[in-house]
Amino acid sequence: MKKLVIRFNAPVVLLFALLSLLVLLLDGWTGGVSTTRFFCVYRSSLADPLTYVRFFGHVLGHSGYSHYMNNMLLLLLVGPGLEEKYGSRNLLMTILVTALVTGLVQFIFFPGTALLGASGVVFMMIVLNSFTEMRRGGIPLTMLLVVALYLGNEVVDGLSESDNISQMTHIVGGLCGIVFGFSLARAKKR
Structure with a gap:
C-alpha cells in the first residue's frame, strides 16, 4: 500500500492565500490600521512611499473573513492548475501585474x-484558466462563454447596483486575464 504524502503544490497560490490570511489577522490585531496603511489602495500623495506598496499590497487585504473566504476559495480552486500549466514565475508575474x-x-x-x-x-x-485549452490559433468556446458571462455580469452589476463591490476591478482583472492568456499562449508556441 502506498503511503499518502501531502505535497506542497502551487507555492505561489498557497503563499498568496497564507499572506492574505496573515494580513487579515493583522487587521484584527491593529483595529484595521495595518490594512488601511498598507493593504488598501486609495488616492494619496505620490511622494509617500507607501502609495507604491499599496499599488501591490491591496490584493492581500480583505474587509473581513467572508470577503477573504470568497476570494481564497476561488483562488485555491483555479490557481493551482494555472501554476502547474504556466509555472510559478509566470503566475507570480500575472498576479503582480494585475495588482x-x-x-x-x-x-x-x-x-x-x-x-x-x-x-x-x-x-x-478565472479568465486565464479558460485559455488552458487554447490550441493552434483556435479560441475555446468555454473562454468566450466565461468572458461573456463574468465580464458581462460585472458590467450589468456596475450599471445597476450600488454596493461595496468594485465591478471595475473584476472587469480590469478579467481583461488582464485575456491579455495574459494570449501572451502566454503565444510565448508557449515559440
Whole structure:
C-alpha cells in the first residue's frame, strides 16, 4: 500500500492565500490600521512611499473573513492548475501585474474610494484558466462563454447596483486575464 504524502503544490497560490490570511489577522490585531496603511489602495500623495506598496499590497487585504473566504476559495480552486500549466514565475508575474493595474485604475479613476481584496486577481485567474485549452490559433468556446458571462455580469452589476463591490476591478482583472492568456499562449508556441 502506498503511503499518502501531502505535497506542497502551487507555492505561489498557497503563499498568496497564507499572506492574505496573515494580513487579515493583522487587521484584527491593529483595529484595521495595518490594512488601511498598507493593504488598501486609495488616492494619496505620490511622494509617500507607501502609495507604491499599496499599488501591490491591496490584493492581500480583505474587509473581513467572508470577503477573504470568497476570494481564497476561488483562488485555491483555479490557481493551482494555472501554476502547474504556466509555472510559478509566470503566475507570480500575472498576479503582480494585475495588482498594479487594478491599483492604478483605482488610484486614477476613483479618487474618493478605497479598494482592497483579491477579486481582480481571482477574475484574472478565472479568465486565464479558460485559455488552458487554447490550441493552434483556435479560441475555446468555454473562454468566450466565461468572458461573456463574468465580464458581462460585472458590467450589468456596475450599471445597476450600488454596493461595496468594485465591478471595475473584476472587469480590469478579467481583461488582464485575456491579455495574459494570449501572451502566454503565444510565448508557449515559440
